[in-house]
Ligand SMILES: *[C@@H]1O[C@H](CO)[C@@H](O)[C@H](O)[C@H]1NC(C)=O
Ligand SMILES: *[C@@H]1O[C@H](CO)[C@@H](O)[C@H](O)[C@H]1NC(C)=O
């Protein structure tokens with residue numbers, strides 16, 4: 001009690017000092033936000049841009065109504081405590097008008113909010129709410145509707161995002177774009193539609209042109225990739241996730257755009273529970289005429305426990321390309337030093353008895369692919385599990401389960 005009181009007194013003094021001297025970023029002023037009844041974006045933005053506010057607090061009782069875009073790039077040394085809710089008003093007419101949401105040429109993504117700069121912590125136990133239902137319903141009628149991402153870390157360094165819920169994103173939940181030294185921990189993601197229209201493309205995380213990213217101890221319930229490693233995602237650790245209803249932990253798709261070179265290197269995904277999903281551990285790369293190139297190197301998928309997953313283990317290096325075209329134009333995105341270790345569970349039976357499919361392009365485009373301790377079964381009505389492979393030489397103690405790989409070259 002005594003030390004708590006002392007702590008509170010010292011906080012008050014610090015905050016009083018900061019107010020009195022107005023002495024720049026090295027102080028401890030806490031700037032608390034309240035709901036205004038109209039658009040709360042300008043006040044949130046002002047508090048973040050005010051260098052005298054080292055901490056920006058959204059108290060538990062506050063629901064900020066965000067009606068206009070927030071450019072919080074170039075911020076430094078900031079602690080954002082979200083105890084309440086930041087809710088993005090689903091005014092589709094506003095957000096889809098050109099110039100309102102932020103736009104990225106990469107996969108035509110758009111965003112409500114950019115957060116960037118350095119040394120930022122965002123936590124607090126509160127909620128980021130994408131109010132996605134109106135978006136899910138409108139997208140069902142208009143498949144070119146540009147739906148915003150909730151949280152985009154843009155040109156961000158040394159950022160920790162933790163202890164938050166992120167709900168009902170209209171599209172991707174987290175986009176890490178041109179960042180480094182970024183950690184997400186204890187994030188609970190849920191994107192669930194209450195109508196017949198699914199919550200589509202609600203990837204948990206997409207990592208693009210970013211280095212040294214950790215995603216740990218989080219729960220994801222969504223309708224697309226749990227985590228996706230896009231071009232130039234390097235040195236990534238994804239650990240202790242429970243993913244439900246997703247499209248899996250996915251490398252790619254890569255090598256899609258002609259003239260571009262995509263790198264995904266040094267990725268470990270470990271201790272993953274994957275349930276009711278389209279894929280478990282996945283790598284996909286384009287082949288065919290007029291696509292791009294790249295390299296996928298040193299990727300480890302380890303300690304996956306899967307249930308009701310269509311493709312528990314999958315490499316597709318002829319992504320979106322039929323067999324004949326893939327034979328004529330094999331993928332120029334090479335796949336090297338890949339480890340599928342300690343993966344257990346059952347498939348959904350969508351691929352009948354097949355529980356693992358490692359399909360490379362012909363002509364030696366995959367090398368050093370290792371499979372160890374795969375304990376995968378298909379639903380019993382399909383009989384013994386079947387493991388398939390194409391155009392690849394497998395190593396490891398589970399290689400024999402695959403038998404001789406098909407050669408299409
Ligand atoms: C965001 O703000 C920064 C200044 O901090 C500016 O340089 C940048 O152009 C803005 N971005 C957009 C997309 O408006
Ligand atoms: C990273 O940010 C944290 C919190 O904002 C800060 O304490 C730490 O010193 C920063 N690290 C570096 C290397 O700047």
Ligand SMILES: *[C@@H]1O[C@H](CO)[C@@H](O)[C@H](O)[C@H]1NC(C)=O
Pocket residue numbers: 096142143144145146
């Ligand atoms: C569909 O969405 C796109 C992109 O947001 C927009 O330009 C277009 O006008 C919409 N179409 C209809 C019929 O609403």
Ligand SMILES: *[C@@H]1O[C@H](CO)[C@@H](O)[C@H](O)[C@H]1NC(C)=O
Pocket residue numbers: 125126162163164165186188
């Ligand atoms: C995880 O975050 C939730 C809020 O989403 C919080 O209630 C809980 O205490 C956090 N857990 C840990 C271990 O910090």
Ligand SMILES: *[C@@H]1O[C@H](CO)[C@@H](O)[C@H](O)[C@H]1NC(C)=O
Pocket residue numbers: 221244245276
């Ligand atoms: C998990 O996903 C399935 C399929 O999308 C869904 O039916 C189920 O409600 C989800 N479970 C939880 C706990 O959210």
Ligand SMILES: *[C@@H]1O[C@H](CO)[C@@H](O)[C@H](O)[C@H]1NC(C)=O
Pocket residue numbers: 209231232260261262263
């Ligand atoms: C990825 O990084 C490589 C090497 O730095 C670069 O040549 C390439 O253009 C980058 N690709 C993308 C999509 O940023």
Ligand SMILES: *[C@@H]1O[C@H](CO)[C@@H](O)[C@H](O)[C@H]1NC(C)=O
Pocket residue numbers: 235236237265266267268298
């Ligand atoms: C492979 O990637 C892991 C991180 O996922 C890294 O620790 C390790 O050093 C890398 N190995 C090589 C040979 O690059």
Ligand SMILES: *[C@@H]1O[C@H](CO)[C@@H](O)[C@H](O)[C@H]1NC(C)=O
Pocket residue numbers: 234235265266
């Ligand atoms: C991958 O990790 C190895 C070993 O730590 C390192 O030498 C290499 O530079 C890393 N590759 C990339 C693209 O960061």
Ligand SMILES: *[C@@H]1O[C@H](CO)[C@@H](O)[C@H](O)[C@H]1NC(C)=O
Pocket residue numbers: 239240270271303
């Ligand atoms: C993975 O789980 C094992 C067993 O629970 C644990 O010992 C290990 O620390 C975990 N690995 C990571 C990177 O969290």
Ligand SMILES: *[C@@H]1O[C@H](CO)[C@@H](O)[C@H](O)[C@H]1NC(C)=O
Pocket residue numbers: 271272302303304305342
């Ligand atoms: C295999 O994965 C399970 C589930 O994540 C974990 O409990 C176990 O420790 C792992 N074993 C090894 C040898 O990595």
Ligand SMILES: *[C@@H]1O[C@H](CO)[C@@H](O)[C@H](O)[C@H]1NC(C)=O
Pocket residue numbers: 344345346375
């Ligand atoms: C394989 O998984 C099943 C459950 O799916 C488990 O009962 C069995 O012990 C596992 N076998 C090995 C060798 O880990």
